[in-house]
Amino acid sequence: MSYPAGVADWGLMLDTKYVRENLEAVATAMRWRNSDWDSEAFVRADDARRALISQSEVLKAQRNQASRGIGALLKAQKIEQADRARAEVQALNQRIRQLEEQRDAAELHFTKQLLTLPNIPADDVPIGNSEADNVEVRRWGNIPLLDFEPRPHWQLGADLGILDMERAVKLAKSRFVLLSGLGARLERALINFMVDTHVARGYQEWWCPVLGNAHTLTGTGQLPKFADDLFKTTDGLYLIPTAEVMLTNIHRAEILEEASLPLRYCSYTPCFREEAGSAGRDTRGLIRVHQFDKVEMVRFCTPENSAAELEAMVADAENILQLLGLPYRVVELCSGDLGFAAAKTYDLEVWLAAAGAYREISSCSNCTDFQARRASIRFRGSPDNARPSFVHTLNGSGLAVGRAMAALLENYQRADGSVKVPEVLVPYMGVEIIGGKAATASQAADQ
Numbered sequence: 479m480s481y482p483a484g485v486a487d488w489g490l491m492l493d494t495k496y497v498r499e500n501l502e503a504v505a506t507a508m509r510w511r512n513s514d515w516d517s518e519a520f521v522r523a524d525d526a527r528r529a530l531i532s533q534s535e536v537l538k539a540q541r542n543q544a545s546r547g548i549g550a551l552l553k554a555q556k557i558e559q560a561d562r563a564r565a566e567v568q569a570l571n572q573r574i575r576q577l578e579e580q581r582d583a584a585e586l587h588f589t590k591q592l593l594t595l596p597n598i599p600a601d602d603v604p605i606g607n608s609e610a611d612n613v614e615v616r617r618w619g620n621i622p623l624l625d626f627e628p629r630p631h632w633q634l635g636a637d638l639g640i641l642d643m644e645r646a647v648k649l650a651k652s653r654f655v656l657l658s659g660l661g662a663r664l665e666r667a668l669i670n671f672m673v674d675t676h677v678a679r680g681y682q683e684w685w686c687p688v689l690g691n692a693h694t695l696t697g698t699g700q701l702p703k704f705a706d707d708l709f710k711t712t713d714g715l716y717l718i719p720t721a722e723v724m725l726t727n728i729h730r731a732e733i734l735e736e737a738s739l740p741l742r743y744c745s746y747t748p749c750f751r752e753e754a755g756s757a758g759r760d761t762r763g764l765i766r767v768h769q770f771d772k773v774e775m776v777r778f779c780t781p782e783n784s785a786a787e788l789e790a791m792v793a794d795a796e797n798i799l800q801l802l803g804l805p806y807r808v809v810e811l812c813s814g815d816l817g818f819a820a821a822k823t824y825d826l827e828v829w830l831a832a833a834g835a836y837r838e839i840s841s842c843s844n845c846t847d848f849q850a851r852r853a854s855i856r857f858r859g860s861p862d863n864a865r866p867s868f869v870h871t872l873n874g875s876g877l878a879v880g881r882a883m884a885a886l887l888e889n890y891q892r893a894d895g896s897v898k899v900p901e902v903l904v905p906y907m908g909v910e911i912i913g914g915k916a917a918t919a920s921q922a923a924d925q
Contacts, residue, residue, distance in 0.1 A: 606812030
């Protein structure tokens with residue numbers, strides 16, 4: 479991929495001074511994350527850029543001294559010496575330009591290394607290699623006891639005439655979704671319900687673009703590491719994989735006032751992912767598709783408050799599931815299963831009756847100052863505190879709408895093939911049953 483212009487001048491992803499002074503601890507953390515970070519290569523790259531900066535500064539000092547002497551030599555009518563001084567200045571300028579080109583290349587090489595280095599896990603994250611080592615924190619709700627064989631949501635949706643995967647393939651390709659009638663209304667109902675609920679709990683709603691530039695996706699960590707999982711346009715814009723990208727970058731290159739923190743934002747957007755490397759996993763239905771709807775939560779806060787803000791954000795995601803009456807469990811991710819930008823993450827996994835298993839429906843992460851460094855988002859405590867500090871950023875799904883629909887269809891299905899609408903969605907839906915007489919009449923009116 480091509481890097482954003484000036485990438486070598488960006489705020490660095492991790493505190494370089496900290497990494498340099500704690501190489502062994504960082505190397506251990508990277509091993510816990512299953513990262514192949516090379517600490518020796520980091521030191522070599524850092525030494526190379528430092529040396530070039532130092533050499534350039536020495537030559538600039540020599541050039542400035544020689545330049546200052548030219549006037550005195552001319553005034554003293556020492557023309558020959560002045561000409562030699564001019565030649566020396568020209569030679570120094572040429573050498574400085576060469577060194578600065580080498581320095582820029584070294585800075586870019588160094589920054590590329592840091593751009594692919596993940597965040598350091600928080601101290602209390604469980605150590606492990608994969609999702610098998612994740613730790614269940616709690617469960618909520620009763621798994622529905624159905625006295626019939628539950629059908630998967632894609633079969634229910636097709637039988638009810640609200641989900642048409644075959645025509646979606648015709649319109650786009652596999653792993654796209656086409657909803658009709660009450661299926662489309664259920665999607666809108668879930669989106670509106672989720673956004674309304676978050677706003678009522680103190681979030682500010684935003685309506686965001688779904689195309690972002692390279693700076694934006696680099697700021698939150700999607701680029702350069704996950705370029706293969708993104709859809710890209712011919713003019714260099716990317717379809718966003720989550721509204722986290724836009725919400726976090728709203729304050730890119732800004733200094734916030736501490737008194738305004740915490741900031742709590744939410745947004746509904748369609749999301750787009752290539753799902754590179756996921757062939758064969760959850761390929762049927764609504765679980766893993768190329769385009770899906772999601773309501774996202776993002777928070778900006780001071781470092782000392784980010785741990786508490788993460789717990790509060792998880793509670794906000796849980797609140798949606800509880801209001802919908804969907805059983806779920808909360809899982810803390812181990813070090814080897816953390817997302818690239820996350821220092822600590824809780825996943826919420828909702829129960830799917832037909833699958834007989836929990837599936838992820840929300841991931842809530844504390845990214846500490848990792849994204850803030852990449853995107854240069856800082857805060858100032860007071861006018862007396864002249865040096866701004868990096869904020870901490872957090873993000874979480876609140877929720878993935880398609881997966882919520884899948885869970886509703888499977889857990890609220892009835893023996894006759896109809897589906898009960900959760901009470902909180904009835905005002906949005908206008909019906910209590912999908913597939914019942916009232917619903918059938920309503921769907922006929924829609925069509």
